[in-house]
Amino acid sequence: MAFADSGDTTTVQVHDNVDMTWYGHYKKWGEFPTEGSFRKVLMHFDMGCASTGCSGWDYDVHILLRNRTNKLDSNLVLAPSYSLDGSSPDTIQFSYSPTYVSAWDSIGGDTAIANDTLVLVWYQDANDPFLATDTQYVYAANYYNMTYDSAGAVIDSVWVAADTTLYLSNTDTYNVYEIIEDFELGRAITPYGTYMNPANGSYGTNGYDENWKHRFTYDVTDFQHLLKDSVEIDAFYSGWSSGFSVTLNFEFIEGTPPRMPLSLSNVYKNGAAGYGYTNSANFESQQMPEVKVATSEYASSFKLQFVPSGHGQAGEFTPNVSYTAKVNGSVVGGETIWKDDCGFNAIWPQGGTWIFDRANWCPGEAVPIYNHEITPYVTAGDTALVDINFSSYNPNGDASYSCAVHFFQYKEPNFELDAEVIDIISPSLKDQYSRLNPICANPVIKIRNSGTQELTALTIEYGVKGGTMQTQQWT
Known part of the structure; x- marks a missing residue:
């Protein structure tokens, strides 16, 4: 992060070419300015291909600001008294002594094979019901072992009995968590990335390869009161295949905003x-x-x-x-x-x-x-x-x-009057205006008045760098 002097621009990068390869949340923390007033805050979302190439499908990408509210909430949950290999059924039966299963093959005949251990975890702390207080290793039981003759035919069976039966009990407890508000800063849809994926037969055609990038820019000035200090930013990718990448840079342009x-x-x-x-x-x-x-x-x-x-x-x-x-x-x-x-x-x-x-x-x-x-x-x-x-x-x-x-x-x-050029559509080198450029005449700009009074007239100056400036009156 580079902090700026008064009147300059501060740039903060949060995500740096992060692969989004499967449906889910790609969260990163950003260190934003702790104080100051900003005329404008822009978020630049550079979309590219994942390291494995681009997906051939159109998916949503939501850029979310995760606002910590410093408020707590809770919900009622049941804490089990035990778990067996990660699950907590109502009743479990097992043996503390090793058990075996019988098998037959033409070389060894009737063979006993030891069962793998099962992990029994106890939760017995009344003050912290989800705290594991003991771990034991037990064995499967309550099944029949087959007995085979010399030809491998089943001739009898033996019951492998459990030596212990447990019944589940649950403790009412509360899961306490911080309330987090998600606010969407911007949303974009991925392109059909067929030409950017080396695994696709059309790869490299029409001027595309896996190094493709495209920038989306969003005005997030109205979120500046939340973009302070340490903030978590979530790039949520709704795709079910690999993939795309996300790079996020925030520009903080110092000055007075139209309204705070x-x-x-x-x-x-x-x-x-x-x-x-x-x-x-x-x-x-x-x-x-x-x-x-x-x-x-x-x-x-x-x-x-x-x-x-x-x-x-x-x-x-x-x-x-x-x-x-x-x-x-x-x-x-x-x-x-x-x-x-x-x-x-x-x-x-x-x-x-x-x-x-x-x-x-x-x-x-x-x-x-x-x-x-x-x-x-x-x-x-x-x-x-x-x-x-x-x-x-x-x-x-x-x-x-x-x-x-x-x-x-x-x-x-x-401000009462607050006119600004918010975008230059042509001439422009921006990706999003590539179908409208280059041009040799008739430039197109987008203006906005954020003041409280209606804007009725405007003098626009334009020209070639180093040349004579021209003026255009707008009413």
Whole structure:
């Protein structure tokens, strides 16, 4: 980690080319700045191939901030009085003396073979019911040993009796754990990595090999109050085959943000979770019903963030499904959960069905994030009622939606007017704009005003480095 002087940039790397080879969580701790105010915080997710090559399938990758709340909870569990080879059945019967099984072969005839030992572990500490207090080695029993004649035919049997019978007892105890809140910082879908995998017949074609990399950049400024000191970051890979790699770098650009975040909460489930869809009524009552969110009396403004992506055969490929977000009964926004430009993907060509449009995602792209300013609909210090509804349709197969739903609360805005260029689309060397570049004329930029007043006019300066600057008026 490199710490910056005032007005400079601090860079923090958390994951460094970590292989994601199977479904699961790839967690790393990052050492972030302990103090300071940051104009902007960016997260750069460099996706590459795993050391074994890229997977040929499109999978979700969720980058999660694991927020330690310093709050404890507990659940009731049963502590067993014993375990035998790792399990705790209600009754066990065994022998403390060695036992044998008989076998026959044409050379040795009737032969006795010793049984392997079984591990009996006792848990007898009333103050720590899961603490192993003794270990014993015992033997299988309560079975018949066969007796064979000289030709190997079974002529009799002998019962091998157990000398001990135990009955399980359980102790009620509580498992105490720290409450951890997961917040999704960004989500991307892996591309069909056919051309990047040496094990595939198409490897190395179309300009790709296993050294391929692609960068996704996310503005995570509103999470800066949680990105302090030691923080655990989880790269959750939903793939069932190997694999891809993750490198995560955070840029902390010092300065005054448009508004300082005060608090953040998940409206529904923790992190980016799955929500099954069978019909609209069930979804609204069981999956995303109206819920109450507590607000701080010290908050000045509020934002609702929603990140949906559809999965399953019906959830992934059903168009014209939209969501509507409501706060305290008023509609605050909504979007169609659909991406209609997958064929214009920056990672092209791919194997598989990469050109098919999908429910708010494309293979090899970041999942769009929808932000809704809800300040006019919320009274600071009162409860806010949040409700997200999906349009009604009858799925012709499995349908589910991966969704992150965040409720942000902020301090007073810092600027009345706060215009900035948030991206240069062309000319650009960024991977994500490769289909739009290079150009020789008509540059395209994206601007944003984060101040409290409406932006009505802007003077934009541009030009070639070392040359004469030009101006463009925007109204």
